[in-house]
Amino acid sequence: MPGIKIDQFLAAPDREITVVEYQDIFQTEAALKHGKFSKEYQDLSTVILLDPADLKKIGASDGDLVKISSEHGTVVVTAKKSEGDTKHEVMAKEGHQGHPGVGYMPASVWLNILGSTPAPVSAKVSRSQQKIYTVSELIPGFKV
Amino acid sequence: MTCTGCALLCDDIDVHDGEVRPACRIGAAHILNRHQVDPMVNHEIVSIDDAIGHAATLLTDAKHPMFLGFGNSVTETQEIGVRLAEKIGAGIDTCSSHAHLIDDIIHNRVRTCALSEVRDMADVILFWGADPMNTHPRLLSGYAYYPRGKNRQHGWEEDRTAITIDVRRSHTASICKGMHKIVFGHEAEFVDALMLALQNKVPKTVYDSKQVLKLAGTLKKAEFGVIFAGPGLVESVPHDAIIRLMDRLNEFSDFRILPLHSQYNLRSIAAVKTAATVTTTDVATGATTNNTTNNTTNTTTDAADAREQQGVGTQTSKITLNSLREADCILCVGFDLISSLPQACDIDARIIIIDPNETLTAGCADVVIPCAAGGVDMAGTAVRLDGVEIDLPCIMETGQAGVGMPTDTPTRMSDASIMNRLLEAV
């Protein structure tokens, strides 16, 4: 079957992670400048920073879509290789060895769908073929 | 003019030809924000009078009304909001995790200081669970790190030591001289370890004891130390532990604490609630505070005791679905409930939102009432994060374009006027 790869029929490997909130000035600015329904805000909100080791475990690369599921909900966002990796030497010298098992997401409704943030949320992350849902697709009963 | 983009309330702002200087990118976007919504009832556009009238009916009929927010309103609006709550028996929750620290500061349970003192005297600065480079962008340049102060003429290069304590390496951490990484689930343990280290005892802990001892040594040597308490600290460490740590630090040096919250006037609503003769229910903790003007301090202390006895150790004033389900009408003022708690979209309570900005809550609300933004198109007063009262002149006169502002900006009613109309109508 042309165009269909065998791994599409296999369940994507997943990884238990703790999702933690962070603040991003560019995302706050986008909410104010372009609105909370804008593509600019959505693009900056639907991101998770993952440790390279976690990305490898779920077979994903920087920029791939990943599904994050907690007991409260599921979202699809873009995985980004954590900045920690690029500063690896500095961090290692300081005793910080990256953050395997922990993913960082900017504060937004996409993170809050996963549960009782701002406290850390336990979730599973895996590669995803689905699309990123907009606010109105994400919230049941929502009308724009 | 003053920026109300965050609780720093920078009062050196100028607007010329649509350019906002010298505001940070949050401040500029906040002042020039044009994403306003129309008044709506049941998702249909109506006149502002109809929206206010409908909101008044919902509030009058409500048996268990609840007010959320007010941290992004001018003090004058907060005062009317508290009177409205009193009149209809509503509880008020600011939905901020900083509420209890601010209460401790207001009631002198911890030492605090003015931002000008930080600039002039602070030599050791801790950013604890805080990332001001992303939340209060001008804090480091204006007060906390870079400026040369009266007693700190050499600025950050020689005179100041900034340290970050956080679960992640934030942008602020990247400019600090030290960083201590917090381990999840062991947040309070770091405080305990530091308390022991301050007494020269070696803590048994998941943290590197040598590093904790080194940190304790730096803090003890401080002439004037300041902790900027971000959400990461107040959400994960019980407030009594923060008080004990501050007491211990002050046995060795002079240490102050300042809350680093984003809502520009959160500090004021705490004082307004305390001063009012109103019964307000702290939704998150379930504690009911019967404040009276005569015995404010006692009742607040009782409420704090009650909270502890109910086992609510950590002061996460975090709104929960269960607490919302007790209400039959929720009034959100400058607080985007659905963004914080999207699951609330299908609760049975009627929802009213009064907000200058486009919000996700508008997508689930029964009534949407747009209002002017404090310090942008309405004047008022606000209290900065260090407790200093600041005047908020109008950058743009309501109904007309002000200096350098776009000419097609629509007229907006102030939230104080809207509150007043509701107060008269219920």
Ligand code: SF4
């Ligand atoms: S730091 Fe805060 S108050 Fe100052 S300009 Fe930026 S957003 Fe406005």
